Amino acid sequence: MGKYVWPCPSYSRISSGYGNRVHPIYGTVKFHDGVDLASASGTPILAFAPGTVTVSGLNGGYGNYISINHGGGLMSFSGHCSKLYVSKGAKVTAGQKIAAVGTTGNSTGCHLHFGMHLNGSSVNPLNYVSSKDTVSNYSGAKSGGTATNTVKALFTAYYPAANAMEGGFLDALGNKLDPSKHTCAAPPSVPFGTKITVQGTGTALDGVTYTVNDRGGMIQIENGVYHFDLLMNSNAECNRWGKKYGKAVIGGSGGSSGSTSSGTSTE
Structure with missing residues (x-):
């Protein structure tokens, strides 16, 4: 049973992993603070865990962006969305549809950029959740979080x-x-x-x-x-x-x- 929910069940592949890489736009080595999940435009993005939406809107190179505070110092965020379905301050449940995949901001194709911070420091999302963590086997809290x-x-x-x-x-x-x-x-x-x-x-x-x-x-x-x-x-x-x-x-x-x-x- 999963403690968290994989944010994009209909993804096709991980097109870029976490850590240093050659940036596809700038051509220089830059730290990649999340994982890129290649998906068709409009594919649903789900809340990784219950929490409070702290940002919902345009955010620089991330394009349309949502961040969620899950409490305990844990925060997740989604970038390059085509649509945002929740507003700042909203309480969300694990597995709730919060946005749709797109290619807004600095992006070379449709994908979800999914990242996480723990106590303010970037962490690899794949250390917390995998594609096996579906809504149907979710065993974590139904609600919670703090703004x-x-x-x-x-x-x-x-x-x-x-x-x-x-x-x-x-x-x-x-x-x-x-x-x-x-x-x-x-x-x-x-x-x-x-x-x-x-x-x-x-x-x-x-x-x-x-x-x-x-x-x-x-x-x-x-x-x-x-x-x-x-x-x-x-x-x-x-x-x-x-x-x-x-x-x-x-x-x-x-x-x-x-x-x-x-x-x-x-x-």
Whole structure:
């Protein structure tokens, strides 16, 4: 009996596995953070396990994309979909139809890009589920999940540099930076619009919620620690606060969580 559900029962083959590969579009070696299941356009995509939809919409090179928080630090995501059948915040059951296979985003043909994260780190989906795990033999929980995920974090205060190379006073979406709106830069795997709540820094910012609207080359996930840059009101405030380790609550408060990129794709 299966603890999880294979997300695309009508797939024809695994067209690309997990790990480093020569990217079919860019022609360079890139890390592939999931498995590609070749399927006809419109083939149903099923929820791998019960949980809460944290992202449903366009997400950079992944095209039409859905991520689901299954609780316990486990998140799954589906990219290149032709249609999305559930919205952010929806509770889904294992085996529920959530989307349809397509070729949106950076894609060379119809397939499902299926990926998973555990506590913020990419993991091989084939270590959890196989094509033998059908809806009929599913033995896991019928419902569950949470819209939030708490991770280890390194928060760095920043104030925009007045030069075009570093984006100036514009965020990655081209909007003027406004410290009063409590925005932050996050790793590429955290979609724009995600809510990030600061915890455990021992400062007045604990409990303050920021919205992801920016990126940065050094803003990554290292050894399971998420890096976030918090926009401050001035250079002086930025220098006073510096860097602090703590925890970040990803999602909740109307936000989204999950791990994929927006504009920086490893699909």
